[in-house]
Amino acid sequence: MAEELKIIDSLWLLKTGEGYKIGLTNEAQEDLGNITFATMPKVGQTLKKGDSLIELEAEKAVSEFSTPISGTIAAINEAVEQDTSVLDDADQTNAWIAILTGVDEKELDQA
Numbered sequence: 001m002a003e004e005l006k007i008i009d010s011l012w013l014l015k016t017g018e019g020y021k022i023g024l025t026n027e028a029q030e031d032l033g034n035i036t037f038a039t040m041p042k043v044g045q046t047l048k049k050g051d052s053l054i055e056l057e058a059e060k061a062v063s064e065f066s067t068p069i070s071g072t073i074a075a076i077n078e079a080v081e082q083d084t085s086v087l088d089d090a091d092q093t094n095a096w097i098a099i100l101t102g103v104d105e106k107e108l109d110q111a
Contacts, residue, residue, distance in 0.1 A: 005093075006108065008068035011053075012092060013108070019074050020103050022053065022067070023096035024087050033059030035084045041098050045073045049107055054097050056087070069107045071100030 005012045010028035014021045029035075037057040047053065053067040076098045079086045087095045 009066070011065055011068055011097075013068065014093070016099070019099045019101035020069060020071065021096050021099050022069075023077075023092060023094075024065075026090070026092045028063075028065075029088050029092070029095065032056060032061060032063060035087045038080050038084050038087065040076050040080060041073045043073050043076060046102075047071060047073065047100070056084075065097075067100070069100060069103050071103040073098050074101040075099040 005014050007013075007025055010025050010031070012023050012025050014023075035056050035058045039055040041047065041053055047067045047070060049068065049070045050066050053065050055064045056062070077086065077096050080097070087097075089095045
């Protein structure tokens with residue numbers, strides 16, 4: 001599965017049957033330290049490449065991550081709203097933030 005991950009600016013992308021899943025890389029997790037608060041995107045929200053995807057407060061920094069691709073939020077990782085430590089998972093594929101649909105795949109080629 002890891003071969004299919006595309007890494008862009010501390011985020012990973014994975015094409016799934018539901019859309020493009022986006023999450024935090026292990027490197028980003030280490031840079032942040034323990035995440036204490038997350039401002040998640042809203043389902044149905046349309047984002048353009050470069051728009052704010054998620055804002056995270058952590059031990060070492062407050063960071064905002066921009067979406068590496070344009071699309072519409074089809075789903076968010078609701079577990080994060082209950083427990084932000086989900087984003088600290090050693091298996092980075094569990095540290096997913098959102099699934100985007102309506103993605104222009106040409107943007108991926110430019111990333």
